[in-house]
Amino acid sequence: MGKVVSAEVFLLHRKTIVLATAYGRPAQVRGHVIVKLTDENGLCGWGEATPLPKFTGETPEFVQYVLEKELISEIIGVDAADLWEARNRWNHKLPEHAAAKMALEAAFYDLAAKERKLPLYQMFGGKLREKVMINRHLGIMGIDEAVEKAVQYREQGYHSIKMKIGTDVEEDIRRVCAVRDAVGYEMKLRVDANAGYSYSDAYKFIRKTSDLDLEMYEQLLDKHDFNGTKQLKRDTGVVIGVDEAINTVQEAVRYAYERAADVFVLKLVKTGGIQNAVTISEIAASAGIRCVVTSTYDTQINGAVCLHLASSLPASTMSNDITCYATQPDMADTCHVLKDGYLTVGDEAGIGVRSLKEMKIV
Structure with a gap:
């Protein structure tokens, strides 16, 4: 297995179909925070958070900030297969922040599965x-x-x-x-x-x-x-x-x-x-x-x-x-x-x- 050597965060905005609900009629554009983790073997793992402010209070811009300023640095050097260590690090760094953590965790899972040459399931x-x-x-x-x-x-x-x-x-x-x-x-x-x-x-x-x-x-x-x-x-x-x-x-x-x-x-x-x-x-x-x-x-x-x-x-x-x-x-x-x-x-x-x-x- 390989250690994570770099991490990048991207913020995408794309038009989509956003439903009118009891929360109101939102704009038909969503912000997607994409995380890319690269290991020492050159493999890449990808994760995403498209937050729902009404659920967790997080916005895409906020998720991007938390990842870049607080959480990314915690997981550099962690083995891609060591998900427990990664979780312990980011949970120790900050409580809550569910959307930001989901993007990181998914990227770890994707990377670990690719290292094993297995589909995620x-x-x-x-x-x-x-x-x-x-x-x-x-x-x-x-x-x-x-x-x-x-x-x-x-x-x-x-x-x-x-x-x-x-x-x-x-x-x-x-x-x-x-x-x-x-x-x-x-x-x-x-x-x-x-x-x-x-x-x-x-x-x-x-x-x-x-x-x-x-x-x-x-x-x-x-x-x-x-x-x-x-x-x-x-x-x-x-x-x-x-x-x-x-x-x-x-x-x-x-x-x-x-x-x-x-x-x-x-x-x-x-x-x-x-x-x-x-x-x-x-x-x-x-x-x-x-x-x-x-x-x-x-x-x-x-x-x-x-x-x-x-x-x-x-x-x-x-x-x-x-x-x-x-x-x-x-x-x-x-x-x-x-x-x-x-x-x-x-x-x-x-x-x-x-x-x-x-x-x-x-």
Whole structure:
């Protein structure tokens, strides 16, 4: 194995499809922080953080600063295979800073896998599934537009749609009912309120949509409302997912122990990286809780990391939010193949990303 001899940080801005949610209607441009680690043998590992300020308080510019000024210096000279040493160093240097640490950790994993000449999924014990179903997404929009897009996704061969809700419960009910009527019941359909509902609105939404066979009701309540989420699950009997509420291993333990949710949404940007996400998924599996692996408007760098995870985690049995392969198909060259709503994980060493449109990777 080789020691890390250099590290570079890049900040990219690219146009993408950013959904209107209960948080508002954001600009259609995202900032991506890319990390490149090079070992003494000339191999390179790549990681990415596309932060969500509403989740961790980090912006792309802030992540870049923390990496360049605080964390990068800590890992020079560490063997690429010694992930525990790397984590100990950056965690000792600074607490928190989940997005910055996830980019570093992913780059270490990519580099270590390439040194072993293994695809990344082998670092997680091997793949359990050859291909992973992905969701297409509908932001908060007018009913006619939502129906039109949903029908297009069905005709393009996708099998699962995730709809954003959480601002106007009556309008949300009408929109979700219209989409279900348009796409039929063979299409999987789930909703995500991004913590936008009160308990009464959440209960009303569930009651009015209980006959629509929705696959999951994700983060209906405020992330701090543990008791409300637990009660909502018990009062309604529907499949309750938590996203904003599950950032740490400790939070996962609490939800699992008290059976307060049915699905955990895994975002590396909030867990602080791969290892914590794997630990949370193991907690979930032990409690019979399923997981959804989600990238955050990323480029294919983190999208590929999420794909490798989704193919290998026992609890990841639902469709996953790895949509950059559908929304930005010409923005990267990878060994992974999207067809008929499924991503097939490739077998090249590391994460399997050869290049981004903006830069050469291998």
